[in-house]
Amino acid sequence: MDLPNLEDQISTLPTGPGVYLMKDQAGKVLYIGKAKNLRNRVRTYFGKSGDARLSLRFLMPKVRQVETILTDTEKEALILENTLIKKHKPRHNIDLKDDKTYFSLRFSVQEKFPKLTLVRKVKRDGARYFGPYASSAAVKETLRILRSLFPLRTCSDSNFRNRSRPCLNYQIKKCLGPCCGLVSPEKYADLVQEVILFLEGKNSQLIKLLQERMTEASGTLHFEEAARIRDQIAAIEQTLEKQKAVSQTPNDQDVFAFHRQGNVWEFQILFFRRGILVGNKSFHFSRINLPEEEALAAFLRQYYAEEPSIPHEVLLPLPLEDEPLLTEWLSEKRGAKVEVHVPQRGDKKSLVEMAQKNAEHAFQKKVDETENLSLLLQELKEKLRLRSLPHRIECFDISNLFGTLAVGSRVSFRDGKPDRSQYRHYRVHAPSFPDDYGMMYEILKRRYSKLELDEEKPDLLVVDGGKGQLNVALAVLDELGLRDLSAVGLAKDKGPIPKRIAEKTADKIYLPNVKDPILLGHSGALHYLQRIRDEAHRFAITYHKKLRGSRGLRTILDEIPGIGKVKKKALLQGFGSLRKIQEATVEGLSQMESLTRKDAQTVFEFFHPPTEECGMKAPDK
Ligand code: SF4
Known part of the structure; x- marks a missing residue:
């Protein structure tokens, strides 16, 4: 399609607020932005004099089309921009992935008898959320303190519904026993109120409330209760003393900073x-070539679009053109005023500097990790005699039970990290007896015959197994004309168990056209392969267990030809377990009244297939 030249396209853009999408010749979205005045904003990217956005210069030659979507207000544009970035994931935008690395406390206040739990994801479900806490240790400690100070229930909802007697927590006074009606909803609600005051940091209010309750209890001669509250107040005061305030502001604050080197960025948020x-x-982030102000604004928009917990105050390292809009949007989301500041001096400035130092530190840590990874990939390349660095590795494993319910797994690692979007399970259709080669052949064939033209090929294929499995992999690659793809086999050491435990280093790696395997030894790079193989194994087993759970172990007997319901029942009754049937001899099986000698032979052969018929012969290479 012939597109009008860019100058003509820009001159006809609307001048109202909205979102612009820059696309390449093929219509692929390269960059998305929002603007108060679309035409003026887009023009700044292409103007001869240019402006701060000059750093997007390298992107401009690729842009062939600019599309816009008008909105009524700039705030609507801001929301739409986020949605479109999530949808198109343009390479040059900041796109925050759904991050599950931090924790919050969920207080199920919508329930009659709420409980506190640790969660990764904050939802709009009527519960109250507190946090976020960056480390599980920090949040677990908070939860432990809370449970020691407030006797909330800790059981699961189904346990709670089905109790006829309270659990041990009630006996040791760690729970008031709401499951069995041992506390009224009103009294439990008092407890909930105390917990919320504590979590909100309204400590003096909490102590005052507890003191009132203590006075009331002793006034009504409930001395035991009064003594309990007295101890609780002492415990809370002790806990609060230990929590050292860092910020002089007793409000909630999010403090932002970043460190940048070229197009690589590290953003840091401190939560007070x-x-x-x-x-x-x-x-x-890497590959982000935006000016600092624009990158920070884009980051904030993305971050708060996903984040339900908005603080009273947001501290930034530099002023933003969008600050009034951001303040308005955040206040609306929070339902109360939010202050956005760029502190120039004093304590708040120190907090931004602290965030800055953390950003630098995190940046350096990533650089070190990347360097270590490059060394590791280099070592792997040399040891495995590969043509290129194995940036992308795929590993396959098979799991089966007597050849039935056979499943295969594929895991994928990219630059040292698991790429879970490329993990796959396979149900193996091949034969009904254990045939490791046949099963491996099937899943590899299925995987690589579907390799899309534009799909990124793995640099290295790893199969769980020895020479036989490796030869199967090479045969598949040969058949599919993928001879440039490197493959190795990683076989577990089959030595005696004590030796294996003592020497986890004895696994062997088989290379094509090399007679003797390489011992894993103490090479970090080769252990990296082992980790990938273990992950493939874990992934296959998980799926296998799931299938087994849904089908039931007994249905394995359904797979034996000629063994119907009656004979199956007799076998299970006679031997008591599948394992015992598997271990039985033909003679033992023939003792069963309902089984003929031929049946006994069939059952035996099902579990002990003759090796010479065991599926595909591994090609010799
Ligand atoms: S006493 Fe009842 S409500 Fe409390 S934790 Fe035990 S089971 Fe749950």
């Missing part, structure tokens, strides 16, 4: 809750 630093979070 009630003046206490409860956690931090880091985000790493």
Whole structure:
């Protein structure tokens, strides 16, 4: 399709607020932005004099089309921009992945008898959420303290519904026993109120409330209760003393900073809750060539679009053109005023500097990791005699039970990290007896015959197994004309168990056209392969267990030709377990009244297939 030249396209763009999408010749979205005045904004990218967005210069030659979507307000544009970035994932935009690395406390206040749990994802489900906490250790400690101070229920909802007697927590006074009606909803609600005051940091209010309750209890001669509250107040005061406030502001604050080198960025957020630093979070981006102000604004928009917990105050390292809009949007999301500041001096400035130092530190850590990874890939390339660095590795494993319910797994690692979007399970259709080669052949054939033209090929294929499995892999690659793809086999050491435990280094790696395998030894690079193989194994087993659970182990007997319901029942009754049937001899099986000698032979052969018929012969290479 012939597109009008860019100058003509820009001159006809609307001048109202909205979102612009820059696309290449094929219509692929390269960059998405929002603007108060679409035409003016887009023009700045292409103007001869240019402006701060000059750093997007390298992108401009690829842009062939600019599309716009008008909105009524700039705030609507901001929301639409986020949605479109999530949808198109343009390479040059900042796109925050759904991050599950931090924790919050969920208080199910919508229930009659709420409980506190640790969660990764904050939902709009009527519960109250507190946090976020960056480390599980920090949040677990908070939960432990809370449970020691407040006797909330800790059981699961189904356990709660089905109890006829309270559990041990009631006996040791760690729960008031709502499951069995041992506390009224009103009294439990008092407890809930105390917990919320504590989590909100309204400590003096909490102590005052407890003191009132203590006075009331002793006034009505409930001395035991009064003594309990007295101890609780002492415990809370002790806990609060230990929590050292860092920020002078007792409000909730999110403090942002970033460190940048070229087009690689590290953003850092410090979370202060009630003046206490409860956690931090880091985000790493590469290939982002935006000016600092624009990158920070884009990051904030993306971050808060997903984040339901909005603090009272947001501290930034530099002023943003969008600040009034951001303040308005955040206040609307929070349902109360939010302040956005760029502190120039004093304590708040120190907090931004602290975030800055953390950003630098996190950046350096990633650089070191990347360097280590490059060394590791280099070592792997040399040891395995590969043509190129194995950036992308795929590994396959098979799991089966007597050849039935056979499943295969594929895991994929990219630059040292699991790429779960490329993990796959396979139900193996091949024969009904254990045939490792046949099964491996089938899943490899299925995987690589569907390799899309534009799909990124793996640099290395790893099969779980020895020479036989490797030869199967090579045969498949040969058949499919994928001879440039490297393959190795990683076989578990089959030596005696004590030796294997003592020497986990004895696994062997088989290379094509090399007679003797390489011992894993103490090479970090080769252990990296082992980790990938173990992951493939774990992934296959998980799926296998799931299938087994859904089909039931007994249905394995259904797979034996000629063994119907009656004979199956007799076998299970006679031997008591599948394992015992598997271990029985032909003679033992023939003792069963309902089984003929031929049946006994069939059952035996099902579990002990003759090796010479065992499926595909591994090609010799
Ligand atoms: S006493 Fe009842 S409500 Fe409390 S934790 Fe035990 S089972 Fe749950």
